[in-house]
Amino acid sequence: MSNIKRALIYIGRQRVRSLILFGIFLVTLLLALLGFSVLNASARVGEELRRSVPGYVSVLRDTKNKGPSVTEKTMNEIRVQSGVAEVNANSSQRLVFPELVLLDDTTDTAPLAKQMTTLYSSTDMEKQVWFMDATFTLARGRMLEESDSGNCMISDVVSFNSGLTLGDTVTGYFRNSAETYDETRPFTWTIVGIYRVQDETANMTNEDYAEVPANTLFITHADIQKIDEADPDAKPGQEFSYRKGLQVYPVEQAQLEEVCRDLKEKFPDYLIETEDGAFEQLSGPFRMMQRLLKVLMTVMLVIFSVILILVTALWVKNRVHEMGIYLSVGYGKKDIILQLLTEMLVIALIAVLIAWPVSAAVSGGIGQSLFRAVAQQSGRTAADFNVQVSAAAVFATIGVAVGITMLATMISALQVLALQPKKILSMMS
Amino acid sequence: MPIMTVRDVCYEYIKGKPVLKNVDLDLEQGLVYCIFGPSGCGKTTLLSLMGGLDVPTSGEILFGGKTIKEIGDSEYRRHCVSFVFQNYNLIDYMTPEENVRLTTKENPLKYLTQVGLKRTEARRNVMKLSGGQQQRVAIARALASGAPVILADEPTGNLDEDTADEIIELLKQNARELNRCVVIVSHSNAVAEASDIVLELSHGLLNRVK
Numbered sequence: 001m002s003n004i005k006r007a008l009i010y011i012g013r014q015r016v017r018s019l020i021l022f023g024i025f026l027v028t029l030l031l032a033l034l035g036f037s038v039l040n041a042s043a044r045v046g047e048e049l050r051r052s053v054p055g056y057v058s059v060l061r062d063t064k065n066k067g068p069s070v071t072e073k074t075m076n077e078i079r080v081q082s083g084v085a086e087v088n089a090n091s092s093q094r095l096v097f098p099e100l101v102l103l104d105d106t107t108d109t110a111p112l113a114k115q116m117t118t119l120y121s122s123t124d125m126e127k128q129v130w131f132m133d134a135t136f137t138l139a140r141g142r143m144l145e146e147s148d149s150g151n152c153m154i155s156d157v158v159s160f161n162s163g164l165t166l167g168d169t170v171t172g173y174f175r176n177s178a179e180t181y182d183e184t185r186p187f188t189w190t191i192v193g194i195y196r197v198q199d200e201t202a203n204m205t206n207e208d209y210a211e212v213p214a215n216t217l218f219i220t221h222a223d224i225q226k227i228d229e230a231d232p233d234a235k236p237g238q239e240f241s242y243r244k245g246l247q248v249y250p251v252e253q254a255q256l257e258e259v260c261r262d263l264k265e266k267f268p269d270y271l272i273e274t275e276d277g278a279f280e281q282l283s284g285p286f287r288m289m290q291r292l293l294k295v296l297m298t299v300m301l302v303i304f305s306v307i308l309i310l311v312t313a314l315w316v317k318n319r320v321h322e323m324g325i326y327l328s329v330g331y332g333k334k335d336i337i338l339q340l341l342t343e344m345l346v347i348a349l350i351a352v353l354i355a356w357p358v359s360a361a362v363s364g365g366i367g368q369s370l371f372r373a374v375a376q377q378s379g380r381t382a383a384d385f386n387v388q389v390s391a392a393a394v395f396a397t398i399g400v401a402v403g404i405t406m407l408a409t410m411i412s413a414l415q416v417l418a419l420q421p422k423k424i425l426s427m428m429s
Numbered sequence: 430m431p432i433m434t435v436r437d438v439c440y441e442y443i444k445g446k447p448v449l450k451n452v453d454l455d456l457e458q459g460l461v462y463c464i465f466g467p468s469g470c471g472k473t474t475l476l477s478l479m480g481g482l483d484v485p486t487s488g489e490i491l492f493g494g495k496t497i498k499e500i501g502d503s504e505y506r507r508h509c510v511s512f513v514f515q516n517y518n519l520i521d522y523m524t525p526e527e528n529v530r531l532t533t534k535e536n537p538l539k540y541l542t543q544v545g546l547k548r549t550e551a552r553r554n555v556m557k558l559s560g561g562q563q564q565r566v567a568i569a570r571a572l573a574s575g576a577p578v579i580l581a582d583e584p585t586g587n588l589d590e591d592t593a594d595e596i597i598e599l600l601k602q603n604a605r606e607l608n609r610c611v612v613i614v615s616h617s618n619a620v621a622e623a624s625d626i627v628l629e630l631s632h633g634l635l636n637r638v639k
Binding site: 001006009010013014321322324325326327328329330331332 | 480482502503504505506507508511512514518519520521522523527530531532570574
């Protein structure tokens with residue numbers, strides 16, 4: 001009689017034992033499948049975050065050492081460097097907006113101090129740091145494009161307080177003194193986008209940046225350039241510069257440090273550093289969760305392996321008589337071990353076949369409840385985390401099941417190998 | 430020519446205290462052998478050595494002119510000898526059919542009906558059969574293996590007189606009709622009387638008394 005047939009007869013007839021073993025496998029595999037699925041979902045979110053919130057190399061003017069400004073030329077030179085995918089340039093200006101009701105952002109008691117705010121420009125607004133790390137999100141209208149000269153984006157709070165909406169205009173002026181502004185040179189923009197500030201505490205320490213983020217107005221480089229050219233304090237013939245520097249994105253995120261090193265070597269007059277803080281901050285909860293899950297899964301697998309090994313070893317001990325019979329009718333110890341292994345694998349396989357659909361059915365709900373807390377921290381919803389039982393998770397689980405089964409069988413096999421036919425015969429007689 | 434030869438076999442559990450002393454025995458097909466002797470004289474030990482379940486301290490056991498080592502333990506137990514035990518030693522969760530199928534690829538019903546079991550009994554759990562029926566299943570299993578030597582250790586020890594007679598007759602019949610060599614270890618006079626050759630094991634020595 002073949003090993004498989006003997007194993008199937010044993011499983012079919014010794015139902016209580018088979019069911020207990022099946023239960024152990026089912027619980028282990030369900031937890032393993034769910035664990036792998038949540039880990040995969042978490043890793044997927046991490047990859048998405050990596051793509052949507054990539055790290056970049058910042059290139060700034062070295063003001064301390066009076067280094068050169070970051071200009072169009074600088075940007076074009078950096079753009080063609082090896083490993084550089086794209087470059088986003090940023091600039092800023094400050095004007096007085098008498099009709100805007102800005103949030104109180106200064107302790108300056110001068111009459112116009114509370115009407116001054118920062119105008120910010122970016123080559124690619126989608127890649128602008130605060131929009132990228134979700135500090136700001138688009139609430140209405142559209143994002144500003146490079147061709148949007150004369151248009152602007154404003155925060156929902158300031159637009160609401162000022163009674164403005166999409167299509168309305170805002171006008172800014174140079175400040176002449178503490179009390180007056182230059183009404184002869186107005187700069188007017190039409191509102192095409194309204195953004196919402198998700199994190200009021202963001203960038204509060206940035207000197208050039210409006211202390212309250214919601215006071216910021218986004219305009220194009222072309223418009224900043226116009227303001228620069230009209231600036232009474234500007235030096236004649238001064239080249240337009242990107243005061244807020246460049247964001248340099250590598251082709252591969254893994255090359256971030258390498259690109260930074262290369263740029264430092266080739267552009268030693270600028271302040272060049274890697275900026276990966278947004279990703280670190282957003283991916284932190286996921287990495288923590290992944291670490292926790294890995295620890296939990298390892299502990300769980302060790303506990304279940306020990307239980308399985310003990311149960312199997314105990315049952316093999318109780319089956320010495322049966323094994324003696326097999327030995328006496330000519331089956332080898334190898335046949336007995338293979339039968340044990342087959343019994344375990346068949347039960348494990350049935351458990352996998354049941355655990356798979358069950359875990360697929362419950363993984364969504366469990367995954368969402370697990371991700372709820374971390375989702376809130378990253379400005380996402382739990383629904384964004386699609387926890388699915390993938391083929392990879394199933395294969396990994398089958399691998400785990402086979403591994404535990406082999407281990408339990410091998411340990412039990414030690415008892416079989418130690419069987420002495422003579423002793424069994426004596427016992428049987 | 431003997432099918433099995435026990436040549437100058439000695440066995441000791443404790444050094445210097447042999448249980449078997451230079452035992453010589455030639456076994457021939459078609460005959461029933463009975464080995465009797467007092468408890469603890471080494472009957473089962475001799476049977477286990479002949480069955481390849483243990484190895485002699487000295488001497489050798491030959492089957493068809495080859496040693497057990499040359500044939501291989503599992504191969505020897507599967508094809509050369511088969512056991513019938515006092516307590517039947519059947520796999521308790523299997524049916525008689527499945528127990529017999531452990532030793533043969535042929536239809537087990539052939540052997541089960543041969544030993545007097547009905548078709549319905551052959552498909553019940555083996556533990557639901559009487560002691561006599563279980564011993565018949567054990568004999569059927571031994572016969573089905575096709576091994577030329579059947580080693581029976583107190584096969585009638587747990588059976589009533591009538592059933593014991595039937596079992597002995599069955600073994601005898603098989604020795605005659607199928608040219609098997611049947612070796613029975615027993616205390617029973619009835620078994621000794623029914624056997625062709627009777628050997629007494631005493632103080633480690635084997636002597637033919639019939």
